[in-house]
Amino acid sequence: MRSYNQYCSMARALDLVGDRWALLIVRELLTQGPCRFSDLRRGLPGIASNLLAERLREMQSAGLITRHEEPPPVAATLISLTERGQDLRGVVRELTRWGAPLMLAPPDGDEFRAHWLSLPLRHLCQDGSPDEPAVTVRLGDLHDGCDIIADHGRIDVRPCSTERRPDATITAPPQVFVALFTGLMTLRKAQTEGLVVDGSTPAFQRLLPAERANR
Numbered sequence: 001m002r003s004y005n006q007y008c009s010m011a012r013a014l015d016l017v018g019d020r021w022a023l024l025i026v027r028e029l030l031t032q033g034p035c036r037f038s039d040l041r042r043g044l045p046g047i048a049s050n051l052l053a054e055r056l057r058e059m060q061s062a063g064l065i066t067r068h069e070e071p072p073p074v075a076a077t078l079i080s081l082t083e084r085g086q087d088l089r090g091v092v093r094e095l096t097r098w099g100a101p102l103m104l105a106p107p108d109g110d111e112f113r114a115h116w117l118s119l120p121l122r123h124l125c126q127d128g129s130p131d132e133p134a135v136t137v138r139l140g141d142l143h144d145g146c147d148i149i150a151d152h153g154r155i156d157v158r159p160c161s162t163e164r165r166p167d168a169t170i171t172a173p174p175q176v177f178v179a180l181f182t183g184l185m186t187l188r189k190a191q192t193e194g195l196v197v198d199g200s201t202p203a204f205q206r207l208l209p210a211e212r213a214n215r
Contacts, residue, residue: 001058016062017088021047021055023095026081026088029065031118031146032159034080045111059085096120103178112174114140117181118157121148124181125155125207135203138166139177150206168199183209 001019004011017023021044028043029035041052056079059065064085070078081088096119117139130153137148142160149156172180172195179185180195187208191197197204 001062016059016064017091019055019058021051022059023088023092025052025055025059026064026085027092027116027119029079029081029085030089030092031115034068034070034078036076036078040079043113043115045113064088092119093123097123100182103182104184106175114145114177115159117177118146118159121146121157121181122155125150125157126209127151127153127155128206128208132206135167135200135206136164137204137207138164138169140171141169148207155207166199167203168197168201170198170204171196180208 001015003015006012017026024044025040028040032039032043037052037056041047041049044052056065060067063082065079066082067077067079070076100120121139125148127150129150134149134151137150138160139145139148140160142162145160147158147160147164147166149158172190173193176185176190176193176195180187180190185193187195187205
């Protein structure tokens with residue numbers, strides 16, 4: 001691990017998480033939760049296995065991640081963030097917010113994973129019908145997606161689970177997701193651009209600000 005060799009808190013923080021892939025590993029562990037090496041790599045297209053293993057060793061030495069053996073039926077080594085690693089949530093949130101305007105450019109061949117939307121959706125969604133029973137809307141699928149739960153005015157975004165039956169499942173090209181949730185596209189327009197609602201459209205509309213849901 002290289003160092004800036006500067007007696008400065010920002011420099012020392014970047015010594016630990018400034019290398020390429022480090023903060024994206026944090027992103028994956030924040031969105032997926034504890035996961036296997038293979039699940040982690042699947043969420044990081046473009047990283048070589050040996051480089052991921054090296055970054056994980058460095059992050060474990062720095063006290064940012066931990067590994068533990070999960071007994072059957074999982075029977076696997078799971079990687080998770082320590083409390084110190086969890087403290088990077090705010091850094092990731094602010095980088096996500098700061099980078100949002102850069103998402104206006106089309107993907108142009110960039111890789112995309114639906115679960116990457118988990119973090120921004122916690123702030124972009126709202127419960128438009130807080131007096132109604134809770135609803136769950138799934139973006140993507142069990143292999144790659146997230147469940148958005150609106151419950152009495154609260155929004156929660158979690159990894160997809162077989163234990164939840166979504167009221168609606170939504171698929172769309174990535175640029176349509178981004179445009180819709182950032183207010184640049186109406187729901188009606190999104191549906192003409194490839195967004196598909198399988199299930200309850202009102203459940204999905206409930207998550208969107210009124211001006212996007214109703215136009």
